[in-house]
Every structure is written in structure tokens, then in C-alpha cells.
Amino acid sequence: MTFNGFSKLKLSHLLIVLSFSSVTSFADYSKQDIIDPSSYYLMEFSSSTSSGDWDIDDNGQADALTDGLMFLRYAFGLSGVSLVNGLISSDSVHTTPAAIESELAIVFAESGDIDGNGSVDALTDGLLLLRYLFGLSGDSLTAGVVGTGATLIESSDLEAYMSGLMPQAPYIRLNGSATVNHEQATTYVDAGATATDVPDGSVPVTTVGSVDSDTAGTYILSYSATDSDGNVSRTLTRSVTVADTTAPTITLIGESVVEVELDASYEDAGATATDAVDGSVEVVTTGSVDTGAAATYTLTYTATDTAGNSSTATRTVEVKDVTAPVITVAGTNPVTIELGDTYADEGATADGGETVTSSGTVDTFTVGSYTITYSATDAAGNTGTATRTVNVEDTTAPVITVSGDNPASVDLNTTYNDAGASATDLSGDITVISSGTVDTSIVGTYTITYSATDESGNTATATREVIVEEPRVVTYNVTATYNGSYAYIISGVSKPDLTLEVGTTYVFNYPGNHPLKFSAVSDGIHNGGAEYTQGVDKSGTNQITIVVTSSTAKSLYYYCQLHARQGGKITVTGGT
Numbered sequence: 001m002t003f004n005g006f007s008k009l010k011l012s013h014l015l016i017v018l019s020f021s022s023v024t025s026f027a028d029y030s031k032q033d034i035i036d037p038s039s040y041y042l043m044e045f046s047s048s049t050s051s052g053d054w055d056i057d058d059n060g061q062a063d064a065l066t067d068g069l070m071f072l073r074y075a076f077g078l079s080g081v082s083l084v085n086g087l088i089s090s091d092s093v094h095t096t097p098a099a100i101e102s103e104l105a106i107v108f109a110e111s112g113d114i115d116g117n118g119s120v121d122a123l124t125d126g127l128l129l130l131r132y133l134f135g136l137s138g139d140s141l142t143a144g145v146v147g148t149g150a151t152l153i154e155s156s157d158l159e160a161y162m163s164g165l166m167p168q169a170p171y172i173r174l175n176g177s178a179t180v181n182h183e184q185a186t187t188y189v190d191a192g193a194t195a196t197d198v199p200d201g202s203v204p205v206t207t208v209g210s211v212d213s214d215t216a217g218t219y220i221l222s223y224s225a226t227d228s229d230g231n232v233s234r235t236l237t238r239s240v241t242v243a244d245t246t247a248p249t250i251t252l253i254g255e256s257v258v259e260v261e262l263d264a265s266y267e268d269a270g271a272t273a274t275d276a277v278d279g280s281v282e283v284v285t286t287g288s289v290d291t292g293a294a295a296t297y298t299l300t301y302t303a304t305d306t307a308g309n310s311s312t313a314t315r316t317v318e319v320k321d322v323t324a325p326v327i328t329v330a331g332t333n334p335v336t337i338e339l340g341d342t343y344a345d346e347g348a349t350a351d352g353g354e355t356v357t358s359s360g361t362v363d364t365f366t367v368g369s370y371t372i373t374y375s376a377t378d379a380a381g382n383t384g385t386a387t388r389t390v391n392v393e394d395t396t397a398p399v400i401t402v403s404g405d406n407p408a409s410v411d412l413n414t415t416y417n418d419a420g421a422s423a424t425d426l427s428g429d430i431t432v433i434s435s436g437t438v439d440t441s442i443v444g445t446y447t448i449t450y451s452a453t454d455e456s457g458n459t460a461t462a463t464r465e466v467i468v469e470e471p472r473v474v475t476y477n478v479t480a481t482y483n484g485s486y487a488y489i490i491s492g493v494s495k496p497d498l499t500l501e502v503g504t505t506y507v508f509n510y511p512g513n514h515p516l517k518f519s520a521v522s523d524g525i526h527n528g529g530a531e532y533t534q535g536v537d538k539s540g541t542n543q544i545t546i547v548v549t550s551s552t553a554k555s556l557y558y559y560c561q562l563h564a565r566q567g568g569k570i571t572v573t574g575g576t
Contacts, residue, residue, distance in 0.1 A: 053165050054111075054129065056103045058093035060234050061171040064133035066092070071129050074104045075112075075122035091173060111165050114158065116151030124150075132162045169231040170197040172205065172223060174238060184244040184307075185276040188213040195225030195233055203227055211240045214277075216307075218242075247311035248275040248303040250283065256314075262321045262380075266291050271313060273303030281305055289317045294380070321380035325350040329374065334389035338396060339367055339456075340426040348386055350376035362390045365426065367456060394456035398425035400432065402450065405550075407465035409503050414471075416440050421462060423452035430454055438466045471505055478510040486514065486563040495568040498558070500548045502574030508558075512542045515561040518570070520553045532556055548572055 054062040056070050066087050073083050080097045088095050094103055112120035114128045124147035131141050142155045152158050176191035188211045195203040209221040219240045225233040254269035266289050273281040287299040297317040304310040331346030343362045350356050354376040362370045372388045404419025416438040423430040436448040446466040453459040476498075479489045487494045488510075500506055510516040518532040535547040546552075552572050559567035 053167050054107060054133075054162075055167045056094070056100060056107060057087075057089060058103070059089055059091040060167065060169070060173075062133060062166050063089070064130055068130040068133040070100060070104060071107065071112075072122055072126040074101070074108070075120055075126040114152070114161060115147050117147040117149040119147075121147055128158060129162065132159065166198070168229070170195040170200070170203040170225040170227045170233040172225050172233040172236055174223065174236050176238075178236070178238050180238060180240045181245075182211070182213060182240055182242050183246055183276075184216050184242050185214055188240065188242070190221060190238075190240075193223035193225075193236060197225075197227040197231075199229070200227045203233075211242065213242055216243050244277045244305065244307035245309060246276060247309040248273040248278070248281040248305050250301055250303050250311055250313040252301070252313055252315055254315075257316045258318070259322060260289070260291055260317060260319050261323060262291065262294050262319055264291055266317065266319075268299060268315070268317075271301040271315075273301075273311070275303075275305040275309075277307065278305045289319065291319050294320050321378065321382060324382040324384035325352050325354050325376040325378050327351075327356060327374050327376055327384050327386035329386050329388050334391055336391045336393055337362075337364060339392055339394040340365060340396075343390060343392075345372060345388070348374040348388075350384065352376075352378055354378055362392065364392055367392050367394050367427070394427060394454060394458060396426070397458040397460035398423040398430045398452040398454050400450050400452055400460050400462040402462050402464050404464075407445075407467055409467045409469060410438065410440055411471040411503070412440060412443055412468055414440055416466060416468075418448055418464070418466075421450040421464075423450075423460065425452070425454045425458075427455045438468065440468050443468050443470065472501075472503060473505045473507060475507040475509065478508055478514075478516060480511050480514040480560070480563075480566065486560065486566045488514070488516070488558070488560065488566050488568070495566070497569045497571065500546070500552075500556075500570055500572050502548050502550050502552065502572065505545060505547045507540075508544045508546075510542055510544070514563065514566065515542075516544050516558055516567070517561050518544075518546065519557045519559060520555065522557050522559060548574075550574070 054067055054071065056062075056067040059066075062068075066089050069087055070083065073087075079101060084095075084097050084100050094100050108120050112125060114125040117124070120126075124145050127145040128141065131145070137159060138155050142153070142158060146153055146158075152161055172193055172195040174191070174193050182188050190207070190211070192207065193205045195205050197203045203225045205223050205225050207221055207223055209219060211219040211221070219242065221238045221240065223236045223238070250271050250273045252269075252271045258266075260266045268285070268289070270285065271283050273283045275281045281303045284302045285299060286302070287297065289297045289299070297319065299315045299317060301313045301315070302310060303312075327348050327350050329346075329348045335343075337343055341364055343364050345358065345362075347358065348356050356374050356376045358372055358374050360370060360372040362372070368391075370390045370392065372390060373385060374387070375383055375385045377383045400421050400423045402419075402421045408419070410416045418434065418438075420434065421432050423432045430452045432450050432452045434448055434450050436446065438446040438448070444467075446468065448464045448466060450462045450464070451459060476490050480486050481489055481494070490496050490498070508516050518536060519530060520532045521530055532553065535549060535552055537545040537547075554572045556570035556572065557567060558570055
């Protein structure tokens with residue numbers, strides 16, 4: 001007998017795999033050592049479950065990786081758990097080693113000698129069956145596995161023999177589980193079953209039975225298929241249990257969290273419940289709310305349907321003091337005060353007697369609107385606020401001060417220099433603008449107007465009168481007498497003290513032998529001190545003229561250039 005390249009080592013490996021491996025692991029091994037992988041496919045055949053065919057586990061099909069491997073293991077002498085390990089499919093009828101061995105004994109006795117050499121051999125009959133179930137044919141089926149003395153040698157004869165022992169009825173399998181739990185009052189869509197047949201391919205499945213999804217109970221559905229030759233598959237069943245396992249749905253009326261003012265009344269809005277089977281379901285409420293005590297309360301709503309399914313929902317009711325104190329602002333609001341005035345706030349009171357605090361400041365030296373905020377917090381932590389608006393306004397015009405003489409006098413045909421004016425205001429320094437002119441060539445009274453405007457638009461004005469007049473000239477005829485010593489005689493008075501007025505020109509006519517001069521530091525001592533020359537004209541013969549202005553020294557002396565102690569004191573008045 002030849003084994004087509006099987007070494008002793010490979011044969012020992014095959015025996016180990018047949019004994020202990022899963023279906024998947026063996027399939028991977030067999031593809032390498034038994035068949036050409038390119039020709040591998042799994043053939044499914046329908047079963048009539050009659051004794052002697054090769055649907056050993058009686059699941060309706062002869063399968064290489066279950067029935068074929070069982071046949072091969074049995075031919076190698078395996079039994080018990082080693083025979084069936086990893087080979088029992090989910091839809092097998094025969095699942096125990098004893099049942100499988102019983103089926104295999106029948107198969108071996110009736111049809112196990114595939115090549116007809118008088119004995120059942122694992123490496124001939126077993127491999128022939130396995131190759132056939134894997135879909136091999138021709139030389140790929142027979143090469144190296146036809147035993148000595150075989151009567152069936154040709155692949156066509158072997159294929160015909162093995163084909164006759166395959167299940168003829170369609171193979172049917174359930175889609176999904178054989179046991180289904182379905183929720184009452186929901187649409188039931190059956191997964192059905194599928195059936196295949198070697199000659200016909202896909203075969204229609206007939207379903208017997210129905211499911212009333214609106215009525216609780218257990219329903220049986222039966223599935224079968226018939227091929228074109230009238231072969232009928234085995235009948236499969238599915239048990240569908242319809243039951244109400246869904247609790248009612250509770251819907252709260254209103255919010256799930258409610259705040260209630262302390263000591264206020266509370267009326268619960270309740271809840272509703274619906275059930276897919278029962279429709280509207282009664283809702284039972286448990287729990288209570290004491291609005292006289294600040295706390296958090298829970299109301300529980302329960303609904304139970306006729307099937308005993310219950311659901312609950314809750315509402316949280318928070319009883320709390322949420323009313324803030326009411327603050328009353330004392331006095332006037334808003335308040336208007338003048339820029340620079342003193343502001344004294346009148347405060348505020350709270351209705352619950354709580355302490356009122358204030359915040360905010362008023363800058364009375366800056367125009368603007370200021371806010372004083374009053375707040376009070378009660379024992380529950382509620383805070384009330386109120387505000388007062390304080391408007392600082394500037395409605396006071398600046399104060400203008402006219403500098404110099406007012407009225408002022410200026411001589412005809414002289415230059416007039418205005419002394420100007422200044423302004424003060426609480427908002428700061430203010431610019432003074434003057435208007436008006438003085439025509440010193442024309443005698444008359446002229447007005448100079450001064451104006452100043454602060455940042456708030458308040459305007460003040462002041463005026464100065466300027467009188468243009470003919471110059472005033474006073475002439476003194478001065479003589480000298482000797483009475484033990486020389487002395488100037490003015491208006492019949494010896495060495496008189498003179499008063500000169502600002503704005504007047506004074507002409508002194510003196511004797512030629514007694515030249516008259518002025519000094520700011522001498523009391524008239526001959527040639528003493530410094531000569532005063534401001535506004536002094538000495539161009540006349542035996543004459544000296546002094547123009548007295550506001551800048552003239554206020555104290556002067558007149559004296560003789562040639563003789564000591566001849567003169568007297570001069571006081572200048574008027575001007576600034």
C-alpha cells in the first residue's frame with residue numbers, strides 16, 4: 001500500500017491532531033498534508049438521518065470537519081472523549097461519545113469499506129471519505145489512498161459510491177436562536193430558517209405556527225424544506241416566549257427639582273404613567289413636604305403594571321428662605337450737590353432689621369455721577385441691595401479779579417498797557433479772555449471786558465473802565481531864602497513835605513543858583529545819595545519835570561545840588 005508521500009513522522013502528527021485538536025486546527029493541518037489548499041471547500045449535504053449514511057452526528061448534513069473526522073478517528077481506533085473532542089457541532093443530535101460510536105459502528109458495518117478491498121482502513125477508506133467531503137475529485141481524490149485489493153479503483157466509481165451514501169434531503173438550519181424571549185406588545189419579526197440542497201441549491205423553507213406578540217404565552221414555530229425530488233428535511237422548531245417584562249414609563253408633571261419659599265403653600269403636580277400593555281397605569285405617591293421647615297424633601301412616584309413590573313421616579317422639593325431683605329433708602333434719591341460742597345449720606349434701612357452696610361464714595365471735588373450701594377443679608381444668606389445716585393454738579397461761575405486800578409486813567413496820546421485779570425474756580429485754573437480796546441488818542445471812557453468759563457460751562461465776566469484824559473500838570477515855583485542856612489520855599493512854605501499823585505506831571509521852576517534834584521535815599525543832604533532819574537526831565541532851563549506813574553518810587557526827596565539841607569520829603573500816592 002502506498003501513502004502518497006506520507007512519512008512516518010507526518011502520520012504520527014496526523015494521529016495526534018485527530019486525537020486532540022479542534023476542528024479548526026485540524027482543518028489547517030489537513031490542508032497542508034492531505035489536500036491541495038486551492039481546491040478546499042466545505043460541502044454540505046442534506047440528511048434523511050437513516051442508518052448507514054455518513055451524517056454521523058445526525059445534524060442533517062455530512063461535513064468533513066465533523067462527520068469525516070469522526071469516521072477517520074474511529075478508523076484509527078479512537079473512542080470516548082478522544083473520538084468527539086472538538087467535533088460536535090451546535091446543531092448535532094448525537095452529542096455523546098456513546099451515541100457517536102453507535103452511529104459509526106452502523107456506518108462501518110454497512111458502508112465503511114469504500115474501496116471494496118474487504119476491510120475499513122483509516123489511511124484508505126478514511127482519507128477517501130475525508131477528501132470527498134472536502135470536495136476533491138478525480139486523481140486528487142484517489143492518489144495514494146486506494147488500498148491493495150480494492151474493487152473500486154477509478155475516481156468515478158468511488159465518487160458514485162460515496163454520493164449514494166450522502167443524505168439526500170435538504171439541509172435546514174435555524175437563523176438565530178431556537179429559544180427566543182420577546183417583549184409583549186412589540187412587533188415580532190421571526191429570523192426564520194434557511195435550507196440548501198446539493199442539486200437544487202437554496203430551497204424554500206416552510207414555517208408552521210405564529211406568534212401573537214400582544215398576548216403573553218409560549219409559541220412554537222416549525223420549519224421544514226422539500227427539494228425538487230420530494231426529499232423532506234428534518235423539522236426544526238423555535239420556541240418564542242412572549243412576556244411583559246418592561247415596567248411602565250413615569251413622567252413627572254412639572255420640574256424634577258422644585259424650590260418652595262419657606263412658609264408658603266405647596267401643591268404637588270404629580271406624575272403620569274403609561275405601559276405598553278396596560279396603557280395608563282395608576283401612580284402612587286409617597287413622601288411629604290413640610291413648608292414650615294427649611295429642608296430638602298423627596299417625593300417618590302411608583303407605577304406597577306398587571307404583570308408586576310414596577311418603576312419609580314422622584315421629585316426633589318427644596319423648602320428654603322429665598323426672599324432677600326427689602327432695603328429702603330433714606331432721604332432724597334437721587335441727590336444733587338454742588339461741586340466742592342460736603343456730602344453726608346443719609347443711609348438706608350432693611351425691613352427685617354438686618355444691618356445695612358454701604359459701599360461707594362463721592363468725590364465732591366470732581367463732577368460726575370456716583371453710586372452708593374446698600375446691602376443687607378438675612379439669616380438664610382439672602383442678600384438684598386439698593387442704590388442711591390449722587391450727582392456732583394458745577395453750577396458756580398468762576399470768580400474774576402481785575403488787576404490794577406479800576407477805573408484806570410491814562411493820559412492822552414500815551415500807551416495803555418492793561419493790567420489784565422485772573423480767575424479762580426473749584427475745577428482748577430481758568431483762562432481769562434479779555435475784549436475791548438482803548439484809543440488813547442481820543443479823550444473818553446473805555447470798557448475792557450474779562451470773561452472766564454470753567455469745565456462745566458459756567459461763565460463769569462468783569463469789566464474795567466479806562467479813562468483817557470488830558471495830562472494833569474502841576475507847577476511849583478521854587479525860591480530860596482537864607483536864614484542862617486538856605487532853604488527851598490514852595491508855595492510860601494519852607495522845605496515843605498510834598499505829596500505827588502500818580503498820573504500827574506510836576507514841573508519845578510527853581511532859582512539858577514539852587515539846582516533842584518530828586519533822590520530815593522537822601523533826605524536832601526548836599527550831593528548825598530544817588531540821584532533819582534526815573535520819569536525825570538532836566539532839559540529845561542532852571543526847570544526839572546517829573547512824570548509820576550504807578551512805578552514811581554513811593555518815597556522821594558528833593559534837594560539842592562549846591563546847598564545842604566535845603567529840601568524836604570516827597571510822598572507818592574495813587575496807583576498800586
